[in-house]
Amino acid sequence: MGSGTRPATEGRIEVNLIEDIDQTLTATPTLWWLGRAGFIVRFANITFYVDPFLSHPGAPLEGSAIHNADMILATHAHPGHLDASSIIAMLEGSKTAKLILPKSAADQAHTAGIPYARMTTTDADLRVEYFKDNLYARIYAVPSAHPHLDRTPIGGYPYLGYLIRFGRWTIYHAGDCVRYDTLAERLRPYNVSVALLPVGGENFSVSEAAQLAEDIGAKWLVPMHYESSQENDFVNHMLGQRPHQQFKVFQVGEKWTVPED
Numbered sequence: 001m002g003s004g005t006r007p008a009t010e011g012r013i014e015v016n017l018i019e020d021i022d023q024t025l026t027a028t029p030t031l032w033w034l035g036r037a038g039f040i041v042r043f044a045n046i047t048f049y050v051d052p053f054l055s056h057p058g059a060p061l062e063g064s065a066i067h068n069a070d071m072i073l074a075t076h077a078h079p080g081h082l083d084a085s086s087i088i089a090m091l092e093g094s095k096t097a098k099l100i101l102p103k104s105a106a107d108q109a110h111t112a113g114i115p116y117a118r119m120t121t122t123d124a125d126l127r128v129e130y131f132k133d134n135l136y137a138r139i140y141a142v143p144s145a146h147p148h149l150d151r152t153p154i155g156g157y158p159y160l161g162y163l164i165r166f167g168r169w170t171i172y173h174a175g176d177c178v179r180y181d182t183l184a185e186r187l188r189p190y191n192v193s194v195a196l197l198p199v200g201g202e203n204f205s206v207s208e209a210a211q212l213a214e215d216i217g218a219k220w221l222v223p224m225h226y227e228s229s230q231e232n233d234f235v236n237h238m239l240g241q242r243p244h245q246q247f248k249v250f251q252v253g254e255k256w257t258v259p260e261d
Contacts, residue, residue: 014065017253021047022068028258029169031194033250035059036080037175037225039196043166044135046070050162050173050196053079054086060253063089069097071130075144075175076159077105084112091118100128100139100162104155123156138165142186144177147202169193169258172218176225179208184215192218194248194258198225199234206230206237213245220258221247 017032024030024042032040035058037051050073054063063086072090074082082105091097091114101109103121110116122128128139143149144159151157161174172187173196195218197209203225204212213221223234231249238247248256 014061017060018065018068020255024255024257026257028260029166029171029194030255030257031171031222031250032060032255033224033252034061035252037075037173037196037198039173039224041164041171043137043169044133046130046132046135046137046166048073048137048139048164049090050164051075051081051175052086052090053081053083055083056080058252063087064093066090067093069094070132071128071139072097072099073139073162073164073173074099074101074105074109075161075173076102076146077108078176081175082109082112084109084114088113102141102156102158102160104152104158122160124151124160135166139163140165140190142183144175145180145183146176147178149180163187163190163192165190172196172216174198174204176203178203179212184212187212187216192216194218194220194222196222196224199223200226200230206234207241210238210242210245214242219246221245223247223249 029043036053038053039050041048047068048071049069054061069090098118098120100120103123106121122141124141124143126141130137140163141160143157144161146159164171170190170192171194172192195213197204199209
């Protein structure tokens with residue numbers, strides 16, 4: 001197989017996944033895991049991509065296959081979260097989409113080839129609103145500590161988490177983050193339905209992620225950005241120490257619709 005060529009079966013997987021996304025119309029949000037910190041979040045016919053790192057081997061999609069992005073969210077400027085080559089291709093295929101990112105990351109994104117006109121910058125305590133076909137979504141930004149809250153007066157917080165709200169459902173994507181003193185206090189008013197939290201490495205430990213989910217009253221906890229060897233540790237901790245906390249562990253490319261209750 002020549003350089004740069006993907007197997008035909010991979011292309012078929014991409015087509016099937018895109019078709020599945022386009023045909024999914026559910027009363028509650030539906031998510032697909034793209035691997036690492038990447039997720040697709042869809043509600044009715046609104047489709048958001050969060051931290052889509054699609055240029056690495058094993059990603060279920062390539063950026064060039066995506067035509068249905070309404071918004072693309074990058075939590076910070078690191079390549080595994082702001083994957084410029086993938087995002088450029090996604091913006092080319094999704095003509096009305098914009099990239100939401102921390103304002104401190106805008107110049108880096110522009111240098112990588114993303115036009116300023118296709119960006120919407122944000123910072124902690126700001127809100128981005130999105131309207132489509134009489135539907136309404138809100139995206140609230142909260143600071144993430146990676147590992148510190150490195151705010152500057154001009155650039156704001158370089159690491160953000162996003163609270164994506166559709167009606168009474170809120171999906172919290174923490175990006176890269178460790179716990180800090182006021183994090184739960186910031187999140188609690190949003191009544192988080194699903195908390196997507198990075199586990200392991202320089203992020204939350206399993207017990208810290210579980211504790212944050214409890215502290216904010218999250219109905220569901222979803223681990224992300226972890227090594228495959230850590231999956232059993234997460235599941236065993238949740239079943240043994242947190243039997244009342246609902247959780248979901250994804251496989252790459254898997255689809256999950258948030259239960260109504």
